[in-house]
Amino acid sequence: MYASREDLVARFGVHEIENLEAMQTMSNAIENALQDAAEEIDSYVAVKYELPLPSIPSTLKRVACNIARYRLYFQKPTEEVDNRYKADIDFLKRVADGKAVLNILNAENQVTEEKPVNKPSTMPIGTSYKGGVFGDSTLDLMPSIK
Numbered sequence: 001m002y003a004s005r006e007d008l009v010a011r012f013g014v015h016e017i018e019n020l021e022a023m024q025t026m027s028n029a030i031e032n033a034l035q036d037a038a039e040e041i042d043s044y045v046a047v048k049y050e051l052p053l054p055s056i057p058s059t060l061k062r063v064a065c066n067i068a069r070y071r072l073y074f075q076k077p078t079e080e081v082d083n084r085y086k087a088d089i090d091f092l093k094r095v096a097d098g099k100a101v102l103n104i105l106n107a108e109n110q111v112t113e114e115k116p117v118n119k120p121s122t123m124p125i126g127t128s129y130k131g132g133v134f135g136d137s138t139l140d141l142m143p144s145i146k
Helices: 005-012 014-022 029-045 058-072 079-097 136-140
Strands: none
Touching: 005 014, 005 029, 005 058, 014 029, 014 058, 029 058, 029 079, 058 079
16 A cells, blocks of 8 residues: 555544544445555556556655545545545546656665566568568569559
8 A cells, every 4th residue: 555544644634534534434444545545546557667666655655645535535525635636636647648757766776667668569660571471672573563
């Protein structure tokens, strides 16, 4: 998970978290909301980064807290909570689209790279093919259309 109950309390205060917890019908609602937030984050981050991440950037901790808080609202979330949720989902979409990056540190304290991009199995248009029946040398022997 990207955040803990303590992270929620540090960000939003003990009173708000206790109030949100009191509105829940399940005893482990905080853990469920944090797990749901982590899975939602993973669905976007996995497009560009290998999971599990070697370290958790503070940005994802903040996003996880905002998503979990949004999910804990029993009825309609406040405008501020709703706006934070929407902004964080937009950020995650930008990460998935490659328009935003995460500064994830690896074991050597260096920023990790995104997933390696798979090279296409076909050659791009305009390249010369050197083998097989229809190589350039064979095609050069064919009459051309003028």
